[in-house]
Amino acid sequence: MRRSFALATLVLALASPALSQTLRWASQGDAQTMDPHSQNESLTNQMNGQVYETLINRGKTLELVPVLATEWKQVAPTRWRVKLRPNVRFHDGSPFTAADVIFSVQRARAGTSDIGVYAAALGTPRQVDPLTLEFDLPQVNPVFEQHLTTLPIMSRAWAEKHKATEPVDFKGKSEGYASLNANGTGPFMLVSRQPDVKTVYKRNPAWWGKFEGNLQQVVYTPIASDATRTAALISGEIDFVLDPVPQDVPRLRNTPGVKVIDGPENRILFIGMDQSRDQLLYGSVKGKNPFKDVRVRRALYQAIDIEAIKTRLMRGQSLPTGGITPSPLGAYNDPAIEKRLPHDLAAARQLMADAGYADGFEVTLDCPNNRYINDEELCQTLAAMWARLKVKVRVNAMPRSLYFPKLQKLDTSMYLLGWGGSITDAETTLTPILRSRGEGGTGSWNFGGVKDARLDELAAASSREADPKKREQLVRDALRHHNEQVLHLPLHRQVIPWASRANVSVVHRADNWLEWSWITVDAKGAK
Template structure:
């Protein structure tokens, strides 16, 4: 009898060792309401903040950041090290698998970065990866990143944008990848009703399951555009977590004993930009300076943000690895008389018509703030009714102006977060000649940024980045208006901590 018991017992032990974590370890369903949804679940194509919040649900990055403090930590790479100023070594964990069971290897790391910079991909991330030369596969689980020039912030970039994709995706149709993530992340996308909701299920084969055994079993992302509707859903118990709560609703949420709300300073800067590449009034620096002086940022902060925002005078937040400057304490303060004088000097004393557009419900009071800007610039002769647009249409309109398909004078009001803290994402992303969100091309500016990024000495690099920011201010490339506070509400049945960098890590949510 004992001999017959040995085999079943050994088999049972083997199954216990090699079986994936039981799905029952994951707890319940958590519903999250955001102002939007990703344009695509292909993390290598777009540059947009809802995507950077959601892509890590299905894709792992090589490294991650600690919530609230931003310290980098091992993730898909169990070890990362700087070999020299132009080489970084990543040692992958051997227990990581893609959602089809394929092991994650150094070849996948190489494939992913190669895919981003491949012109055929048409990725908006290319300017961010400008420093990267190539990825060397040292062995199955070791990848070495080679840079063209030194880049002190490259790890910050990979923490936010270095999503590792299954190389099998090269044989897939791009449209299929956009809806069917090919990652190794903690969740698997099971359902997507465009414009309404996305349903994710916990990946039982995820390498991090032992670290986060109490994460939600099911995640539902609901796209609820208006802040009012999101708050109503939270109050009604229809959703568990809501971001972007408008200030006027905070007292009502606080009064509910089942809910809690928190407001923390965020990385997101709200600003205006001007399309100049194809000529027109905004190609004249004095016109841009005039509009800068005509917009009363403090009025917007007090009237529409209820004080849940900070006055802001630059385009880098304090958490970037280099470049934020305490020396920049003003940026064309509100001065209507000076604005009118500049319009006269520019030859536009009688004003002109322009297209002004913004997002709808994506950022706190975006529509209302934009409409107030319409009234402000009207006082200096700029006739520009505000056109609020849902984000997909906003992106299309922005691109049409970038590419010269729309040639009328155009400017916009939007937000930019840069949760990675990678300075290049901001300075190249919304101002370089090929930036994903850049409305202009100034080669002198690009040269300043390129030099700053390649500067190895920390103090010298800070000085070079400051020069680039001063150039932006002198040439009025944008109008920084506010740095907002992230206001998040949640049901007390879930344990959740908001983060200043707009990261949203559902694996850190615990259902009570």
């Protein structure tokens, strides 16, 4: 069950100076860790991304913009030269140099890193001078620039001083100095961290960049209860909610002093299934694995009434799709790849009978209860739909802090996952999600252990193809093959409403990223 907060407790947790330049905000869960390489999870990345910067980042419309790198150029098919921004300092006052980039690439490749697949794609960096690097790649990387946006830069000296030279092993429940402390070059500095209670930041007065907003302090408080989050916003106890639940959005639109900011998110939600084990860890069938049979996977897909989910559960705040990429752009807007299999319960029952499961089976569906919009409710709805196939699904819902380590240990038979972010290219879906698990982080988020030789061949080829037209064909073929084999069950892309007090101005980005340096809190409208 979701943890609920009494309003009195909430007020204490949010206690901070009522400054017009303080943003008090909330969502249903908390960041996993302050270590920027340990967990590749959206809220974690978003909070750490205010402290730790990347070489290249995203602008308001997701365009590439220079950050710690000022110039980058491909000087050979497998070599890139990057010029670094001068006169940048970490929060502890130490200078930023090429040595910190090299260290960060190496650190992000460690076995405990959750972004190893992206670090590996950058090849081997070497210093030309203190502010110039060259990256030598093992093969052509057609999305090298986009991979540069995924690597937070840490101070080598700070990490060595605090014995934090490797990422915290989050799935192993380890703790380290970087779990609760941070030292980046970004616009905000970490002041205090109380996991699952409150995290406080202050403006970095020595930031090299230019603030568009006026924030001096940011206070984040996770509030698990949907009702309590909404009540706190309406009462003015908090200024912004990242994830108002769909059923509360109409009420918030009509609440004086509150506004709703809408926008689609580059994120696909889908169901993954264990297709590697000969017998499911959490299933009733003995001696075989029903998810290895494409007829079973197709039956489960066709038993999903996605329009009912959209209208009744999501209140219209979802975009159903048959695609598996976070954005249709990843499939080159190909309508055939985006097309869903039809909802057809009779066909689904026939497929189950043909596969030898006319009487169904039992299985456990692992699900977060504080990560995606209506995530636990979505799993419960799917379980009810699959019950019509006599498939008895036990929904095992849990907080994200328990959910992701469980999946990373491959301790699952069936799971709900969302995947997305600022990169719309299919590469960041094909390599970590769809390809077989392998070295360098390949398949690191393939928690169902899917192994498909043809998909692997096409996806790997697309990762190194320099010719755009040839690469497009490879990507299309890989995605079509994935869909034909029903290797995952696609659901929908989220439409993300944000909600804030009327005096708060934010920029809604399609990757659901709240950039604090762009936020203004108007004192005239403050309660």
